[in-house]
Amino acid sequence: MKDLYLEKDFKRGKEKTMLKLIEEVGELAEAILLEDEEKVSEEMADIIAWVFSIANLYNINLSDAFKEKYNQACPKCNKKPCICDSI
Numbered sequence: 001m002k003d004l005y006l007e008k009d010f011k012r013g014k015e016k017t018m019l020k021l022i023e024e025v026g027e028l029a030e031a032i033l034l035e036d037e038e039k040v041s042e043e044m045a046d047i048i049a050w051v052f053s054i055a056n057l058y059n060i061n062l063s064d065a066f067k068e069k070y071n072q073a074c075p076k077c078n079k080k081p082c083i084c085d086s087i
């Protein structure tokens with residue numbers, strides 16, 4: 001993602017890049033409501049791409065951050081699998 005978009009992401013900035021992510025989340029919601037599985041897949045990929053762009057703007061290693069928070073157990077109940085009451 002850095003090779004593809006880092007320069008553009010810096011020019012756009014953090015706030016506008018966040019708005020792009022929100023836009024894609026809206027498109028995912030629409031695809032889910034329309035039960036368009038192909039579009040759901042595409043929109044999910046777009047969301048991940050924008051999350052990576054934001055991570056790059058903060059120089060965050062998203063893979064490390066994800067593993068640190070979710071690899072061992074649920075961050076709330078500290079169990080694997082999660083036994084939290086909420087769905």
Ligand SMILES: [Zn+2]
Nearest residue numbers: 074077082084
């Ligand atoms: Zn849990």
